[in-house]
Amino acid sequence: MxxxxxxxxxxxxxGKRWSTASAYLRPVLSRPNLTAEVRCLTTRVLFEGKRAVGVEYTQNGQKKKVFADKEVILSGGAINSPQLLMLSGVGNANDLKPLGIPVVQHLPGVGSNLQDHLELYxxxxxxxxxxxxxxxxxxxxxxxxxxxxxxxxxxxxxxxxxxxxxxxxxxxxxxxxxxxxxxxxxxxxxxxxxxxxxxxxxxxxxxxxxxxxxxxxxxxxxxxxxxxxxxxxxxxxxxxxxxxxxxxxxxxxxxxxxxxxxxxxxxxxxxxxxxxxxxxxxxxxxxxAYHPSCTCKMGAPSDPAAVVDPDARVLGLEGIRVVDASIMPSVVSGNLNAPTIMMAEKAADVIRGRPALVDPGVPVYRPATLETQR
Missing domain, CATH: 3.30.560.10 (Glucose Oxidase, domain 3)
Known part of the structure; x- marks a missing residue:
């Protein structure tokens, strides 16, 4: 409730801020199938036709490439993920062409639908x-x-x-x-x-x-x-x-x-x-309140503003997903950190082919006095 x-x-x-890096990443850095790079700037996703095959990035002044056997997963957040898609030719063609960026997929929803929480004291x-x-x-x-x-x-x-x-x-x-x-x-x-x-x-x-x-x-x-x-x-x-x-x-x-x-x-x-x-x-x-979200909206292919499908796959493309706060269709009714972690855990299950965690018996609180009481 x-x-x-x-x-x-x-x-x-x-007594310490428990970031996702502390809770999820650092405990498994020794895994043989995991390599973490630091001080990197991803510059674009590499495509062969409509399929994402890797990413290009710079590190210590050097341009490097890394290739994916299965998928590329963007988790740059509600600002960087759409920015990276657009730099890679995925976005509104009318905006990309004047910048000299070859269009891989016309998706006008990329970067639109930006929502945030404001607050005051x-x-x-x-x-x-x-x-x-x-x-x-x-x-x-x-x-x-x-x-x-x-x-x-x-x-x-x-x-x-x-x-x-x-x-x-x-x-x-x-x-x-x-x-x-x-x-x-x-x-x-x-x-x-x-x-x-x-x-x-x-x-x-x-x-x-x-x-x-x-x-x-x-x-x-x-x-x-x-x-x-x-x-x-x-x-x-x-x-x-x-x-x-x-x-x-x-x-x-x-x-x-x-x-x-x-x-x-x-x-x-x-x-x-x-x-x-x-x-x-x-x-x-x-x-x-630093809660930017919704710039790669999840939705049906018939929705002109949608960017990813319900499994977080970028529409019209293969081998690429977005998993961060940008895929929210609308901003959540609260702070973003925990919901974003939850979405990432859900997406991890989807990517790994695990069955959905469903309990239809969970009660949802509804106010008894909707019209008369705060």
Whole structure:
């Protein structure tokens, strides 16, 4: 059951961030059928006709090629995977031809359908010295760092976004569409600016924004960053949902439980009250939650925006799959890390020919008071 407030799941193990490299790759690096290369930049997929046969990459200034006996699997993420496909001639032919890239497969969906999560911070001054403000002083940071380096415990062993929740922002919504993260600190510019005082905040944002963007190649040079147009807040629905996010966050901080700790509101601040003022604040302060996805959408061949089929195979081609957050048809209602890992495990089973893991008896939570209760 996703709906509700509580402890947030984190990929932390024994006080350390437990990445997929730590959990899946490093324990099996000694396998004879696995070779991992580092400091590489993949520049294109190699094709013979419609079949992917390998990849070209640069390493230490040298151009190299590696060939596949069975398949090429792209896992570059929602930006690099479509970029690599387009560099290899897979994408919208009308965009590739002007760049001098030979078209292998016309797939206009490559790089389109870009979706992301936006969030902003609603901040409240804390009237008691119980936040992480002192922990960010230099002498405390040294102590925290030494404890973490020696024992992997203490303040350095957590991301501190330990509580949060998922709610339905309005009647009739069937599953949560707003996410909260609570942090006992004031964050300014993603932490690049030190906090100014004892404070706490909510990270809040809608999870199913209707604004859809795109990305395209700037040139045929793999070193050139692609052009990214996320089209954030381009629909009135998204603007109104963020307005609701601010109002709901204020409602939470106004509860009696916060009374012993509640100081003045720092952000948006008492001068932001009307809908127009809140909308202006949202446009000024909303930030990416770093959840780009959906740029190689999974779908049926009849869908002009689809890039991969239900088995993650690139449509119209052979010997190539995409396995990362780019294959989501629409952005998930939550953070991307765990769902992407789940998709990779599912794709691994498909690639290996294992039967699907199906349990039709798993109950799915449905709110009993859809129209009347958050």
């Amino acid at each position: 996703q709906e509700g407030l509580g402890w947030m799941d984190m990929t932390v193990h024994k 609603v901040q409240q001054q804390c009237s008691q010295p119980i936040t992480l403000y002192k922990a960010q002083k230099p002498h405390h940071m040294i102590k925290i760092g030494l404890e973490w380096l020696s024992m992997f415990t203490g303040y350095g062993a957590t991301a501190h976004l330990e509580s949060g929740g998922f709610i339905r922002g309005r009647p009739g919504v069937t599953h949560p569409d707003i996410q909260f993260h609570f942090l006992p600190s004031q964050v300014i510019d993603h932490g690049r600016v030190p906090s100014k005082m004892e404070a706490y905040q909510l990270h809040v944002g809608p999870m199913r924004s209707t604004s859809v963007g795109w990305m395209k190649l700037k040139s045929a040079n793999p070193l050139d960053h692609p052009i990214i147009q996320p089209n954030y807040l381009s629909t009135e629905v998204d603007v109104s949902e963020f307005r609701q996010c601010v109002k709901l966050s204020r409602e939470i901080f106004a509860q009696r439980a916060f009374q012993p700790y509640r100081g003045p509101e720092l952000q948006p601040g008492p001068g932001v009250q009307t809908d127009a003022e809140i909308d202006a604040f949202v446009r000024r302060k909303a930030d990416s």
